[in-house]
Amino acid sequence: MSVLGRSPSTFKNYSMHVAAIALHYGKIPTELDQEQVHEYLFMLQKRSQTPSQTYFKHTVYGLRFLLKTEGLPYSYLHLPAIKKANKLPVVLSKQEVWAMLKACSLLKHKVLIGLLYGCGLRCLEVRSVKLADLDFDRRQLKVVQGKGKKDRYVPLSEHLIRGLKSYISAERPIEYLFGGVNIVDRAGGDFDSRYSQKGVQWAVKEASKKAGILKDVHVHTLRHTCATHLLEDGMDIISVKNFLGHESIETTMLYLHVAQLQTKPVFSPLDTLFSECSLFGK
Structure with a gap:
């Protein structure tokens, strides 16, 4: 293996x-x-x-x-085929992402969610960010050995850089951006000082709950939301593929089914019905 x-x-x-x-x-x-x-x-x-x-x-x-x-x-052994469910991802609106950021009581969680959404990071990728991976001068983050054992660079927003600098100044992390309690790895005996997976999951869930979001929000929801918003903001699909570190363009094309890319936005027939007919009066 x-x-x-x-x-x-x-x-x-x-x-x-x-x-x-x-x-x-x-x-x-x-x-x-x-x-x-x-x-x-x-x-x-x-x-x-x-x-x-x-x-x-x-x-x-x-x-x-x-x-x-x-x-x-x-x-x-005559093993059965496993069919993949054709489910579309849950995607947040920009207002909901903003509400999550405002709901964070800790700067650490605000920066964490900012990275997950702003850089489209996976849970393991955000946990693995080191101080050495941040390049504020070039406004880039190096994602080291993401899924598929590949490195990639993603842009850092000026707004996120300000938050990162404030967080680093206040918390003074040593190696990993988000440190945690040292835990012994039973398999290898090594110590892992990164923020735990459960810690990241809790922070996202707590922020969505405080923001009053009824959608089923997970850590990966912010990555789905990042991809969808990039497409809606005009980024071409190849650039989005490279941004997210997808191996296949087919994976990225899933977001074309979610993003509202039409010149005229999708609307309900009830909108035109009520504009053309007066059922209840004005």
Whole structure:
């Protein structure tokens, strides 16, 4: 898995799910017959509580990888295909992003949300920002080893730079921009002083709640919102692709279904109905 460039979290995830089915039957999965595999997967699907569906999918992915490493085809265990749900992302309005920023009581959280939205960062990317990655003179942030093990540069807004300078002056971080409590990594024994994933998730959720936003807001919602707003503000799709660090243009094209790019904005037929007909009077 390391040679193929898979992350430690993927290794942990696949291992856990493959181990679970092995312990269930007391055999390694490649010794199971197709009916046993189907029985186990059916059991996962029928669990009433979430995240059963996610558990089901990750079990299939883990078994696929196991077969791949053993040089066996997917048909060996007759694994089902996993269909991707055609869901459009949740996107915030500019007013809602502004409300989230105003709702932050801590400068740290305001800068954090500013980076997630203003630079279109993923959760791991914002947690991994180091002071050395910030170039205020050139107004750029270097995103080091983002998804796909690729570096990229993204622009820094002058407004965000002011916030960053104030935050750095007040908090005096040493290496990572957003530091946290040192936690021992059980796998490698190293210390990780970055702000935790749960901490980032909590900050975003808390800000959206204080702002009174009813949409289901997650950390990645700010990245979706960034992409959509860039398209709506006139940036071409290739530039947006490079901005976000997408490997494929198809991934970026998803936002064309969300962004309001028409010369004439989309409207409801009720608008024209009420303008042309007087049902309730003026």
